[in-house]
Structures are given as structure tokens and as C-alpha cells.
Amino acid sequence: MKKLLSFLLILTVVTACRQKQEPELHFSSKQINQVLAEMTDIMVHDVTNPPLAARFFSYACLAGYEVVSQHDSAVQSMHGVLNDYPLIQKPADLSAYSYQLSALLAMMETAKKMQPSGSLLEAYQQEFLDSCRSAGVSEQVLRNSVKYAQEISGQILAYAKADNYNRISNYPRYSPTEEEGAWYPTPPGFFAPVEPYFNTVRPFTLDTCSQFKPAPPVAFSLEKGSSFYKLLQEVYEEGKDLSAEHQQIAAFWDCNPFALQENGHLMVGMKKISPGAHWMGITGIACEKAKLDFPEAMKVNTMVSVALMDGFIACWDEKFRSNRIRPETAIRQHLDPSWKPLLQTPPFPEYLSGHSTISSAAAVVLTHYFGDNFQYTDTVEERFGLPSRQFTSFQQAAEEAGVSRLYGGIHFMDAVDNGRTQGLQVGEWVLQKVEKEAVKTRIVAQAK
Numbered sequence: 001m002k003k004l005l006s007f008l009l010i011l012t013v014v015t016a017c018r019q020k021q022e023p024e025l026h027f028s029s030k031q032i033n034q035v036l037a038e039m040t041d042i043m044v045h046d047v048t049n050p051p052l053a054a055r056f057f058s059y060a061c062l063a064g065y066e067v068v069s070q071h072d073s074a075v076q077s078m079h080g081v082l083n084d085y086p087l088i089q090k091p092a093d094l095s096a097y098s099y100q101l102s103a104l105l106a107m108m109e110t111a112k113k114m115q116p117s118g119s120l121l122e123a124y125q126q127e128f129l130d131s132c133r134s135a136g137v138s139e140q141v142l143r144n145s146v147k148y149a150q151e152i153s154g155q156i157l158a159y160a161k162a163d164n165y166n167r168i169s170n171y172p173r174y175s176p177t178e179e180e181g182a183w184y185p186t187p188p189g190f191f192a193p194v195e196p197y198f199n200t201v202r203p204f205t206l207d208t209c210s211q212f213k214p215a216p217p218v219a220f221s222l223e224k225g226s227s228f229y230k231l232l233q234e235v236y237e238e239g240k241d242l243s244a245e246h247q248q249i250a251a252f253w254d255c256n257p258f259a260l261q262e263n264g265h266l267m268v269g270m271k272k273i274s275p276g277a278h279w280m281g282i283t284g285i286a287c288e289k290a291k292l293d294f295p296e297a298m299k300v301n302t303m304v305s306v307a308l309m310d311g312f313i314a315c316w317d318e319k320f321r322s323n324r325i326r327p328e329t330a331i332r333q334h335l336d337p338s339w340k341p342l343l344q345t346p347p348f349p350e351y352l353s354g355h356s357t358i359s360s361a362a363a364v365v366l367t368h369y370f371g372d373n374f375q376y377t378d379t380v381e382e383r384f385g386l387p388s389r390q391f392t393s394f395q396q397a398a399e400e401a402g403v404s405r406l407y408g409g410i411h412f413m414d415a416v417d418n419g420r421t422q423g424l425q426v427g428e429w430v431l432q433k434v435e436k437e438a439v440k441t442r443i444v445a446q447a448k
Helices: 029-046 050-069 099-114 118-134 139-161 165-170 227-240 244-252 275-289 294-322 327-334 354-370 380-384 394-407 413-447
Strands: 010-012 024-026 260-263 266-269 376-378 389-391
Touching: 024 099, 029 050, 029 099, 029 118, 029 275, 029 294, 050 099, 050 139, 050 275, 050 294, 050 354, 099 118, 099 139, 099 294, 118 139, 227 327, 227 394, 227 413, 244 394, 275 294, 275 354, 275 376, 275 380, 275 394, 294 354, 294 413, 354 394, 354 413, 389 394, 394 413
Parallel strands: none
Antiparallel strands: 010 024, 260 266, 376 389
């Protein structure tokens, strides 16, 4: 477990009657980013699939968010806003705690219980508490802050348990068909399809998983001159003469946890983050650059994670409805049996592009909070050996993430374009639902 980075505790010591009082704890967006980074490391360790990663991020963020909402009037509870969201009860008769510390601990407690290897967070949590202890925070405040976090986390975990994800294991195993134009497992891993029933999970804001059902994909056809054949040729020709810039873009947005690398007679798994983890990293970069305070940063991270989750639900609903063939399969069967895409093909149907959908959804949310022309340097992939990239807006980044799938040879362009459309719709819906419903809830509460 890596060392805590830039702890940045600001301690205000108030002295009265020569007695040293409890230091007041103030955290920043950095600590939220650090918790999410620790979660991401565990997801890489566990090879967590993209939709499931978004689920982990969203519930962990909601746990921290609810603690903040109980202490900051500018941050409204999600009760009455998100689907079936309960009234999160504040622990009774609990004093001498730090609510910001409790918010961070609530995130950790939730992740520890939800992620398969969540117990790996225990060492980080203890190191975090030791840092507080070394800074002069009393055992009583630490103990009560942990208790507060555990009570809130328990209520969030109960909400998560009721989202139907745990029922997926009881559904029949998904079997690929051999129909012409249908998806089939791809080399080198030939993995079974990922999360074919993710559309049965309760969304946070969507009325139904198909609320933003896209236009159907271009129909499969091998007739030269047909719309599908043109899409096929586009991927094939792009892959034969890929510029260095396009290769860099494809690699930067790869984010495929299932990638394998040949090593002699062995296939070795390559450690990569999920698309959602990349956008949570971008969120952290934006929060730090804008110098958001702790409550503001918690809100933005939570909103992005909610948009990611609903984006994956909407996209996965379409993936297993249209069940379209991947370019790699179609090109090898009908154009060139030796052709390989630059990127390894992820193990699920092609249409829509998941990265296009969730990138656009996240970009809508981030643009709402930071503006249309927010310039930033994306350093998320540096730890995986890739250079940073600069962007003039979140939508520019989202568009690049989408087209990277064409450059990488893993998506047809209609999946990219229509995925972007769906993502924009989901992002706008999340904002409308959460921001307007939160205002409505506040007005009703004030009227009582």
C-alpha cells in the first residue's frame, strides 16, 4: 500500500484558559482523490469490469456525500432525488467527531465491503488514521468519526444491496449465438461476455434502462457499397495506416482491464484502469485545479459517478439488445484473416461504444460545474507509462475518447457517434434530475 500523499491537514488550534482544545480538521479534494485512487488500485488488482467499477465508485461517493449533506446546507441529501433512495439517518447522540474525516472514512468503509479485495483498503485506512493521530487528533474524535462513517456506510450498503446486482448470478449464463453479424468472443482471451444483465440493475436517475434507447445500429451486410460494408472498410483502412498521433490517442484511452500480452507460451494480464476510473481521475484533476473546497469536491465526484453508473446501464442495455459483431471478427472473416486491431477487443458486443457514452455523460456533468472552456492536463495515464494530454474542454476529451475506439480498431463509427448522443442525453438527465429535484426537496423542507 503506497504512502499517503500530500496529507494537507490544516489544523486550527484554539487555546482558551491555557487549555489546548481539539484541533479542527479541514480536508481538501486531494484526500477524496486519494481514496478513489486506492479504490482504483484494488479494481486493477481485481480486474474489475467497467460497469461494476462505476457501481463501486458511485456508492462509495454517495456514502461520503451523505455525511457532508448532514453538515453543509449547500449539499442536499439524495433522499427523494435518486430512485428509491432512503432517508439516511444521522447517528444520534454522537459528538466530538470530524464530519470531513467521517466522510472520507465512509467512502473507505463502503469500498471495503463492496469490492472483492476491499480488505486491502484496511492498511490505507489505518495509515490515514495514524496521520490524524500524529497531527494531534484525539482518540475520542477518531473513534467517533469512525463510528459515524460506519453507520452511514451501513445505510448506503443496504441501498446498494437492493439495486438487484446480487441477483445477476442467478440468471442463465449468456451464450453467444453464431448468427451472421452477431457478437462472438474475440482473441486472444476469448472471454465470456461481461455483465450481460447489467440493464437489470436499478439506475440512480433513469426512469428505465432504455429511456435513452439509441437508433438501431447499421444493419449487417456484406454487399459492397452497403452502409455496413463502408463502416467495415473504414475500420480496416484506418488500421492499415494509423498515424503516430492516432496511435497515441488510442493507447491513451484504451482503459481495457481485460488486455492480455503474449509472453512466449504464456498470456500475461496487463494492468489497466477502467474508463470510469479514468474519468474519476479527470474529475480529481479538475477539482484540484479549481481549488474546490471539500464539500464542493465531494458533490462533483458524486455527480460524475452517478452519471457514469447510469451511462453504463443505458449503454449495456443496448449492447445486449443489438448484439452486434466486433470489427475484428467481421474483418477477419470477410476481408483479411490476418488483420489485428491496434487495441485488444473488449469482451462484450460492439454497439454502442461504452467509452463514448460514459465519457460524454461525465463531460456534461463536469462542464456544468467547471464551464465550457476548462483547460486541463490529463495525467491519469502517466502511472501506466503513457504521457499526459492537454485538453481545452471536457467535451473535447470526450470526443477524443470516442473516436479513439475507431483508431484502436474496436468500434464502428456509428457506435461512436450514437454512443456520444446517448451519453449527452444521460448527462443532461442526471443534472436535471439531481439539481432540480434537490432544489424542489429543499423548498418543500423549508415550507414545513
